[in-house]
Amino acid sequence: MRLLVVNPNTSASMTQRIGAAAGAAAGPGVEVVAVNPAHGPASIEGYFDEVFAAPGLVEEVAKGDGAGFDAFIVACFDDTGLEAARSAARGPVIGIGEAAFHVAALIAHRFSVVTTLSRSIAPIEANLVKYGLATRCARVRACEVPVLALDDAASGAREKLSAEIECAMAEDSAEAIVLGCAGMADLAATLARRHGLPVVDGVAAAVKLAEALVGLGLATSKRGPYAPPLPKPFVGAFAGLGRPTRRSL
Amino acid sequence: MRLLVVNPNTSASMTQRIGAAAGAAAGPGVEVVAVNPAHGPASIEGYFDEVFAAPGLVEEVAKGDGAGFDAFIVACFDDTGLEAARSAARGPVIGIGEAAFHVAALIAHRFSVVTTLSRSIAPIEANLVKYGLATRCARVRACEVPVLALDDAASGAREKLSAEIECAMAEDSAEAIVLGCAGMADLAATLARRHGLPVVDGVAAAVKLAEALVGLGLATSKRGPYAPPLPKPFVGAFAGLGRPTRRSL
């Protein structure tokens, strides 16, 4: 099984870390390839960044479909471009936010999400409603650490994250914590031990759910909103996209 | 007052028709300018097309903000890129789907939407949930006419649209009809007369709501998800977007 993990932002260092986290989660016989688009923002913090990250994400998924990948992961917690990516590939496509919510719902009655910046709370809440899992989430919280500071030991990022987890346990009666950023992937195990409750990282969750779907022989339904895109003229930067070969999906 | 209407697809003929509809709806003293992006799909039919239309839409709104426009309309019924556009402009930004739903909710207890293709039903339903107005909508229906066929007299488009409106009246007890595509803008009055109930076109609705917001001196709140984008590196096709001048929003 070949799994393509697409980091929709353009930070190669983050792509590497996400790829390493995905590879560590993958089972035997699963080849993980991690890529990021050639254009777009260095991190995704809010709706504006999402719009400019999504085309590159979808193009990478479409390329991966052509290259025969079996499943695809959208490795931004906002699940940027997830639905469009579903229409661009034959194999299943999973967002790391979505994956984390589903996994958390299987091990806890109610969970809280801790993300980076408060401007990301609204899109995450909207996703929870869209997926149907809003009633399972006690609260989406932000620790007010920018995405690119998560790596910076001097930023106090981990302490802020731990403090917010403590608040979620005390104020939300959270039974599990979902880490709301791909850049937090390597912290889950440490935080789970420190705080004594399950901590879900979306990258690993998405890898295991992708393995599950491929193992089940299931892929995105092509009846409805995820049908292949209709062929039509595309102009300018995206001029190649309208070609009739898209029909083949 | 200067109003920028952005058709997010790249069909100049549709931009012209939308501009004409918007101009006809605008009050005295309102200058309407209609534009479309230089890149992207010729029509927007589903999630895939949305992703490639949104960057151009947001760029046009950002340019319009720089050029001093007072308000902005996203002229695709899916409200493609609406939230990102809000973070890219100081003035209010209104989607034509959103506008039509709010206007219909002011004149009817329950309305139905008639859009083009069934693949667009899911995104429209998701928007209704996001906006909070899903309980006011009896049903989102598709008349199965492609966007670009709406202009083609030989396509039977108008008859299919009328037939679907009759179904909405009989089966949904719809009290009003929302036309679910910018390309239907010039049909509203005729259909209202033929079927004897209010028919709402989103383009005109958005123009009047934009006038209302400007008249009230109200613009998008910058507390929360519509705050100006954070400055950060953008690479590739969108390389110019991360420049610090975005702070000025």
Add this chain to the structure above:
Amino acid sequence: MRLLVVNPNTSASMTQRIGAAAGAAAGPGVEVVAVNPAHGPASIEGYFDEVFAAPGLVEEVAKGDGAGFDAFIVACFDDTGLEAARSAARGPVIGIGEAAFHVAALIAHRFSVVTTLSRSIAPIEANLVKYGLATRCARVRACEVPVLALDDAASGAREKLSAEIECAMAEDSAEAIVLGCAGMADLAATLARRHGLPVVDGVAAAVKLAEALVGLGLATSKRGPYAPPLPKPFVGAFAGLGRPTRRSL
């Protein structure tokens, strides 16, 4: 265009202030007339007062319909009698609560309402649910100032209102504030400047939405719950209401 603003309580001084606020908001060519019923309570604070204010409100709307007004505003934040008024007029009828919610939803992801007394919280929350916009409202708050004290400089009303707005910003992450009483109409601009976020007044909002609907040529659908009342005997105080001429609506 002729716009009838009906203050459903019997305080002529409040009618005057509401009329002035509505007139200030109205565009050129809009004639605003503000009236109040000849019977009913001096202010509307809770369900009891609403019941005794509603008949006079509906009678004024019906009279206005006979006098050829183009649109109608119910100028109590509880939207007292709004639905009955819709069935009593051909032109559109807008409640100031409803108007404020819709306008706030166009400029903010989530807003809070600050009303007068806590006994009004339940009816306002019920309206939000009925309109479908409850998910857009973070919280309905009361500053515990009686309606008729809003004018009294010695009451500390404005300070209490400001304090509650600060709470809404801090505790609810409110992105915009809706003022929950017609008597607060003239405070919106000052409060917006002081607190640095959009503040929506329902009177002005309703005027602009009424102008929008009239401009669109749209009026209340007569299919469904807002159909003209059926002719039938009325006895006692309301004896004149059942006359068959009501059919003509």
Add this chain to the structure above:
Amino acid sequence: MRLLVVNPNTSASMTQRIGAAAGAAAGPGVEVVAVNPAHGPASIEGYFDEVFAAPGLVEEVAKGDGAGFDAFIVACFDDTGLEAARSAARGPVIGIGEAAFHVAALIAHRFSVVTTLSRSIAPIEANLVKYGLATRCARVRACEVPVLALDDAASGAREKLSAEIECAMAEDSAEAIVLGCAGMADLAATLARRHGLPVVDGVAAAVKLAEALVGLGLATSKRGPYAPPLPKPFVGAFAGLGRPTRRSL
């Protein structure tokens, strides 16, 4: 125990029938008095009629409170003026619509309502949402028989009602039927036998729930929206209502 049943319309014959139905349902030791207001419409069919029926209803409840009644029933299926009546009495106040919904929810997972005219569907649905029981109701249906025709053997009313019940059983999988009009009170037992499922009449249901509340020593909470009305000036037809003695509630 003394129970006041207020028919909010002004049809004395209907008041008599409602009183008889209530009396038949009442247990030993319960004195039932049925009244109707001196002013208002002869029947309540939609929002317009409700507004003109509610003041008389609330006045009758307030008079009954002064006269020492222990509990009160609002005998219109729309629960006209119910919340205001709650603030006007010390004893519990129950609407027949509300009563029927609660009783049906205790004997069936999902029920359907069959009311008179389709214009009443929206207010009934709104009540179900307000009470929280909308998820328990499969559908609100109208048999298109005017209230005052229910008594008229030549109107075919009973056949239409039976036909609609059959539809509810077949199409909604309704497990129980709620009769959606006070004027249908005497048909419940016959229809239950004919159709072989529980049929709930709101008048009898409200009587038994009122007995239950009085038996439990429970009355409307005066913390919140049902607190006694604040004393204030009332002018015109309702001039006597603002007197300070209302404080005593």
Add this chain to the structure above:
Amino acid sequence: MRLLVVNPNTSASMTQRIGAAAGAAAGPGVEVVAVNPAHGPASIEGYFDEVFAAPGLVEEVAKGDGAGFDAFIVACFDDTGLEAARSAARGPVIGIGEAAFHVAALIAHRFSVVTTLSRSIAPIEANLVKYGLATRCARVRACEVPVLALDDAASGAREKLSAEIECAMAEDSAEAIVLGCAGMADLAATLARRHGLPVVDGVAAAVKLAEALVGLGLATSKRGPYAPPLPKPFVGAFAGLGRPTRRSL
């Protein structure tokens, strides 16, 4: 009328107290019999205990049905086994949690529940959603007193309960309190006086609702999920249950 109250736990002392509370609430002519199963846990605190209490509960209800009881009460606030019990009896079956929620909804716009241990919050919340009444409940709270300590004067149970009620009044704006455990039945009147708001005990509430249903001649609908169980083989401890005589229900 003969009413069977089944305490689903095996603490005979609690059965006695519940029986006494039920008897005190019952009207004249109502014979109350209180029983508990011969097997199962001594108290029900969470999902695990529920599963082992439910079979005995259903068996007692089925026996009571054979013995001609007219109505049945499930006397655990979690409404353990309520739905299965409904399918096992001809007469109506009421849970004390369910009864308390319905009664509270008739006397207050919004109520809070105070139960024993926080592990019971989730099942109670799930019931509120299932019954449809979740929107009427401000919050489910736990006073962290084990069920069997409620009787122990030295446990400080009553003080903890009172403290939690104060929190519900201050933080939830609760208008009424529902006591969330059958073992609290005898405290309702005292707490209502002390805190000055309605306090609802589910045991008494269920008795009065059972009387109401029997008085109305209404019983559980047998169309749908509460139909009599299908005859089929049962093995082991429950071997007698599959016998065809179950058809007779």
Add this chain to the structure above:
Amino acid sequence: MRLLVVNPNTSASMTQRIGAAAGAAAGPGVEVVAVNPAHGPASIEGYFDEVFAAPGLVEEVAKGDGAGFDAFIVACFDDTGLEAARSAARGPVIGIGEAAFHVAALIAHRFSVVTTLSRSIAPIEANLVKYGLATRCARVRACEVPVLALDDAASGAREKLSAEIECAMAEDSAEAIVLGCAGMADLAATLARRHGLPVVDGVAAAVKLAEALVGLGLATSKRGPYAPPLPKPFVGAFAGLGRPTRRSL
């Protein structure tokens, strides 16, 4: 990894088939053991059967926990006893209904469920609401084939199932089908081919999700409703359950 699949009914032949289906779905290195309780009903069709199946199910899970199994599957589509089982094991516990809903939600915007008998519709709908996924399910349908007839070629079971799938595709616009009974596990692949859309079987789905959770090192949170049961006396048939060793969970 050792996976215990518990069929909560007592039909050994069905246990064998479920075990075979689970074994076929399991990845390399996963040991699957399938068991059923020694007591309870031969099939689970509705609430009554569930109550008598749940104790045996929980006992098997608790025994499996003692025997060191890593994860557990509740192999009845009603997810009988799932929550109690979660409190009885350290490893993750997954219901096949739950698993099928989550998997379907990852590959389709909206799915329909086809179960055996209509009496099972209500419990399945209740589960969908409890899990939060009700908005993702278009409709729960029954093909009216008893569980034990699924194996009987002469019963026409497969034709009825196919016919109901066709209805779900035509009437519900279902994009995927969830098979609503453990006994349908071996039909999924055939039906998917025949009808041309994804068909999800809960047994296989649960196996892959269990593998995913174990692979992620995640287990049920013990904060909240799934905490180990409190030690307390159990009498009668379940007398051994209250022993303090339960603390060790």
